[in-house]
Amino acid sequence: MSYLEFRNVQASYGTNPILLGVDLDIEKGEIVSLIGPSGSGKSTMLRVLIGLTPLSGGEIRLEGKPIDYATKAGLRAVRSRMAMVFQSFGLFDHLTVEQNLLLAPTVVGKKKRAPLLEEMHEVLRLTDMQGHDGKRPPQLSGGQKQRIAIARALMLHPEILLMDEPTSALDPIRIAAMSDLFGKLAAQGVTIIQVSHNMDVVRSLSDRIVLMHDGRIAATASPKRDQDDNAAIARFMAAEAHQA
Amino acid sequence: MQIWNWHGFFMYLGSGFIFRGALVTLMLTVFATCAGFVLGTVVAVMKRSRHKGLSLPARFYIWLFRGTPLLVQLIIIYTGLPKFGIRLDVTTAALIGLSLNEAAYLAEIIRAGLDAVSPGQIAAARALGLEEGQIARYITFPQALRIIVPPLGNSVNGLLKTTSITSVISMEELLRRAQLLVQEHFMVLELFTVTAIYYLAMTSAWDMIQRRLENYVNRPYQRTATPVLLEPEANIAVTS
Numbered sequence: 505m506s507y508l509e510f511r512n513v514q515a516s517y518g519t520n521p522i523l524l525g526v527d528l529d530i531e532k533g534e535i536v537s538l539i540g541p542s543g544s545g546k547s548t549m550l551r552v553l554i555g556l557t558p559l560s561g562g563e564i565r566l567e568g569k570p571i572d573y574a575t576k577a578g579l580r581a582v583r584s585r586m587a588m589v590f591q592s593f594g595l596f597d598h599l600t601v602e603q604n605l606l607l608a609p610t611v612v613g614k615k616k617r618a619p620l621l622e623e624m625h626e627v628l629r630l631t632d633m634q635g636h637d638g639k640r641p642p643q644l645s646g647g648q649k650q651r652i653a654i655a656r657a658l659m660l661h662p663e664i665l666l667m668d669e670p671t672s673a674l675d676p677i678r679i680a681a682m683s684d685l686f687g688k689l690a691a692q693g694v695t696i697i698q699v700s701h702n703m704d705v706v707r708s709l710s711d712r713i714v715l716m717h718d719g720r721i722a723a724t725a726s727p728k729r730d731q732d733d734n735a736a737i738a739r740f741m742a743a744e745a746h747q748a
Numbered sequence: 749m750q751i752w753n754w755h756g757f758f759m760y761l762g763s764g765f766i767f768r769g770a771l772v773t774l775m776l777t778v779f780a781t782c783a784g785f786v787l788g789t790v791v792a793v794m795k796r797s798r799h800k801g802l803s804l805p806a807r808f809y810i811w812l813f814r815g816t817p818l819l820v821q822l823i824i825i826y827t828g829l830p831k832f833g834i835r836l837d838v839t840t841a842a843l844i845g846l847s848l849n850e851a852a853y854l855a856e857i858i859r860a861g862l863d864a865v866s867p868g869q870i871a872a873a874r875a876l877g878l879e880e881g882q883i884a885r886y887i888t889f890p891q892a893l894r895i896i897v898p899p900l901g902n903s904v905n906g907l908l909k910t911t912s913i914t915s916v917i918s919m920e921e922l923l924r925r926a927q928l929l930v931q932e933h934f935m936v937l938e939l940f941t942v943t944a945i946y947y948l949a950m951t952s953a954w955d956m957i958q959r960r961l962e963n964y965v966n967r968p969y970q971r972t973a974t975p976v977l978l979e980p981e982a983n984i985a986v987t988s
């Protein structure tokens with residue numbers, strides 16, 4: 505039994521089938537990178553996992569138990585263990601950075617504000633965003649927004665961290681710093697599933713690379729263990745790296 | 749015959765009869781705005797629903813009340829409903845007619861405000877674990893209000909004057925009372941100048957309130973924003 509198991513996972517938007525039966529096993533503390541062409545279903549994988557897009561078939565098991573997305577209690581339970589960084593950030597424009605970071609911990613987590621403020625400053629330091637807590641998202645640059653989105657997810661202390669292209673707007677120095685941070689989180693037992701088009705990050709960070717194609721897993725590879733990458737993955741990564 | 753009678757002008761300006769008429773106008777406006785906002789919010793939420801059983805009645809309601817003159821609606825409510833055994837006094841009929849009509853207009857304004865909040869923020873809020881009611885309260889409504897307040901202000905300004913239409917079912921608001929007084933001394937110009945002054949005073953007062961409202965809903969967007977939203981909630985969270 506693996507920590508997180510996808511079993512014949514299917515999903516569709518309306519009548520459009522998007523995921524056509526995905527099987528994937530993920531271990532605790534692993535960093536899994538989803539790669540693949542645009543529209544292949546990478547974001548949908550993350551959305552399904554956190555219950556934003558319903559499964560139309562199959563199931564996802566967490567520590568052996570099927571996740572119950574159909575009931576409020578089930579959704580609450582699964583969302584309390586995960587956090588997600590969105591491709592388009594999803595920051596709340598009318599709230600300050602501080603309010604963005606504290607909203608869920610106070611309203612959902614019912615935690616006290618004073619200790620949270622301390623945590624917030626720590627998280628802002630980790631994402632190199634200290635001193636920006638009074639600003640609102642429209643006043644931030646793209647890369648700053650992205651780091652606030654990461655900071656907001658970290659405030660939830662997730663067991664599983666889902667990140668949709670979390671370094672797409674960052675400069676090389678920040679990418680290195682964030683990769684370092686993700687590596688440390690994984691070493692502490694946080695399971696990370698990220699979507700990325702940055703093949704350097706994918707290669708250096710991933711325990712496993714999953715290549716998606718047309719709603720299916722086309723290939724997987726473990727760059728840290730296998731000497732020879734899977735041929736299909738190597739080809740895709742070479743093509744992506746060439747594009748960038 | 750005089751062109752302008754100052755004595756008559758000041759007599760009407762100080763008239764308690766006219767003043768109380770203006771108070772009735774004010775009361776009709778405040779009530780119809782509040783009731784219209786509550787009902788309009790319900791209709792707007794229904795119209796945005798994915799369920800046809802909710803969105804279709806909302807569409808029909810808006811279509812009906814925006815597609816017919818308030819005058820006609822008032823007459824049907826006041827004279828038509830009694831034929832079905834529903835007897836309403838003038839004030840009740842006026843309040844109902846104005847509120848139903850206002851709700852249809854406000855529903856469209858509120859819907860536009862709710863639509864303006866990006867789906868990405870709603871998805872993020874769900875992923876953070878917020879429930880639908882909390883999302884409405886902390887995310888959707890505060891942002892929608894900022895969009896809603898300017899057109900809402902126009903609507904209230906219009907309503908202040910539109911209430912005069914209730915005079916057709918002999919609601920004794922400002923205009924009706926002026927019409928009644930005309931027959932006394934036939935000082936038409938003086939009387940209606942006073943009436944205009946009352947309307948101007950009320951719309952000007954509303955302009956001031958609207959500016960404050962706009963500042964209030966824009967406060968989170970100003971540069972030196974102080975965290976206003978989480979403070980009381982954090983306290984509630986602590987005690988619960």
Ligand SMILES: Nc1ncnc2c1ncn2[C@@H]1O[C@H](COP(=O)(O)OP(=O)(O)OP(=O)(O)O)[C@@H](O)[C@H]1O
Nearest residue numbers: 517520522540541542543544545546547548549591
């Ligand atoms: N809300 C939606 N409604 C309808 N179709 C959608 C929706 N979101 C995504 N899709 C479709 O689902 C498919 C998979 O989308 P997904 O976002 O998972 O792709 P992706 O692999 O993340 O692509 P990218 O690299 O461009 O982000 C696409 O064909 C897309 O058009």
Ligand SMILES: [Mg+2]
Nearest residue numbers: 546547591668
């Ligand atoms: Mg995507």
